[in-house]
Amino acid sequence: MINLREILFTLTKEKQQEFIVYLEKKNKRKDTKNIQLVELLLSGDLSSSEISVELYRKQNKVALHALRKRLFQSLIDFTANMSMKEENSLGIQLIKQVLSARNFLKKGQIKIGYQILDKAIIIAKEHQLFTIINEIYHTKIQYAYEIPSINIDELVLEQKKNLKQHQLEESLNIVYAKIRKVLFEVDKQKKIIDIKLLIGKSLEDENITISNDLSFKSLYQLIQITNISSSQSYDYWYTESFLLETYDIVSNHKSIKEQNFYHIEILYLIANMLFRNKKFCESFKYLEKMLFFMEANNKQYYSNFKNKYILLLAYNLNYTNNPEKAILLLENLNQKKGVDLFSEIKLTTALIVFYFQKADIKAASKLFSKFYHTDKWYIDKIGIDWLIKKNIIEILLQIDLGNVDIVDSRLLSFKRSYFDYLENINQNRVISFIKLVEIYYKNPEIVNNSSFFEKVKTSFDWIEKDKEDIFIMSFFAWLKAKMTKQEMYLVILDLVKN
Incomplete structure (x- = not known):
């Protein structure tokens, strides 16, 4: 069965209201229940049986099925019209x-x-x-x-050239799909791969060379592949040179002026990669370029990228000793309409982190209460990696709040739910971190002992400071702040300095 609730939540709150208005105009009868069904789907995780009782005062599977079918068709029509107006x-x-x-x-x-x-x-x-x-x-x-x-022969020749170019793009799309599949399988098998070598081999198999002959979209897909790989393994430093080399080709591409959407997306991916590698000045420069092209052509794509741009700008500001500016940016954005569900969750998470790092525990805790859905709901909406980070943040936050019962429950739940998964994706250092957090939580006095220092030192396979991901560092900063009796934010600033 099609999940209508999931489709509705892909729309912003503003678009959800537009859809209700669309239904009102479309309805010819006053007793049509499609708007009521939309409101019930948006209001909470009601079962089909509960929805049926709300709509018909009894169980009526046949009527509900017919209503859902009509609503689904209306959603398809509405989203298609929306796409025709906005995207293509x-x-x-x-x-x-x-x-x-x-x-x-x-x-x-x-x-x-x-x-x-x-x-x-x-x-x-x-x-x-x-x-x-x-x-x-x-x-x-x-x-x-x-x-x-x-001259029909000239037309045929031109058509064959176009077909060859089209086939090239289709071949690269196959490469893109195959590489993404390999990355997915590699994570499950706990292997480490050379992403640059993998891309090179995949391109060679399809007789493709990275050059201006590739379409702009195809080059974007290559950059996106490397970004996906880095986000899964937290090794943005490893793909930095490949991304920048590919962007050199992109920036001189013959159709760059006509491919503004993909160009902006590429600039965002590079700015994010540089931020994760703690190269803030370079990240700011790419964000400036991103904003320039967002505002081009009467801000044609400004609304598409505004939330992503502001969020990444705020992260850069926060880690360059401008937390107040970062917090103000996100507070203002969070209060505005038109923020989609995915962006809202990301913005809220960032704000919680910024408050927490600045020791504004009450503000962080209050905002955290917005995350009231089940783990399964969040996995479906935003992914398990975000959920793991969210749960770690909650454990640390509850420890600082002194909520003993909640901490015990969250630690037990985390170990049961995610330790196997973390082992399967080769993220044992997250497991080690949680174990150290639990030791501190149960024996806080031990944190300043030399034995604990030694345990921390031997618990991780430490990598070079400039290669470590900034978010991994941020979690460790909480523990180091306890060990050194410093403010967490000052520890973070010290850790991220190259």
Whole structure:
């Protein structure tokens, strides 16, 4: 069964209200229950039986199934219309032009049909829309006999060049899919791989070389692959050179002006990678570039990236001794409408971390109460890696609040739920960290003893300071602050200095 609640929660609160207005306009009868069903789905984790009773005062599986089916179709229509308006207007306009040209050609208006196709193909080539370009050539070749001056052999040659370029993009899409599958399987098998070597081998298998011949989207996919690998293994330092080398090609790409969306996304990924590697000045520079292109073309993609930009800017500010600015940025953003669920969770998490690091325990605890859903709900919405971080933050926060019963419960739950998973993804240092936290929690007086210092020293396979991920450092800073009797935020600033 399609999860309607999950689809609804992919919409921002603003879009959810727009959908309700859309249903109101669409409804021809006053007794239609689709809006009531939407409100019930958004209000909480009610079962189908409970929803049925709310709607019909009894169990009525047949009626509920029919209602859900109609609501699903309305959701599809609404999201499709929304996408046509916001995301893919250029492609849709070009398709409309091709259809219009075919209509004129069928009616014998050959000159008008070809004029429309000539204009459409210029735009399609600028944006590397290979499928649409092929449709244009297909139509031109079909009616070429109507115009004696047209060289059909030249048209066929151009179409073959486009098909070759399209095939290249499809091959890279296959590479992208295969690499992502390998990364997923590698994590399960607790292996360490050379991502650069993996990408090189995968490209070689498909006879592809990284160059300007690749579409802009394809280069973006390569950069995205390396980012996914780094986020899973916390080794952003390892892929830094590859990302920057690939961006050198991207920045000189022939279609960079027409691919602003992917360009902004690439700039974000690089700025994030540099932040995780504690290269704040460089990260700020890429964020400045990102903002420049976000504001280009009358802010065409500004709303798409605003939340991601502000969140990463706030992180950079927080770790460069500007926590007040970072907190103010996120507080202002969190109060605004139009923040989607994923961004809201990320923003709230960052604010909790900033408050906690500055020892504003009450503010952190109050904000943490917004995370009232089940672990399964959060895994479905945002992923298990975030959930693990969230649960560690809660354990540390409850220890500082002195909530003994909650700490005991959370530690036991964490060990049962995530130790096996952490072992499977080769993150034993998280397990070691939790064990040290538990030792401190049960015997706080031991934290200043030399024996505890030695235990901490031998509990981890320490890596070079400049290679350690900034978030891993931030968790360790809590423990080090207890050991050295310093403020946590000062310890963090000291740790992240290169």
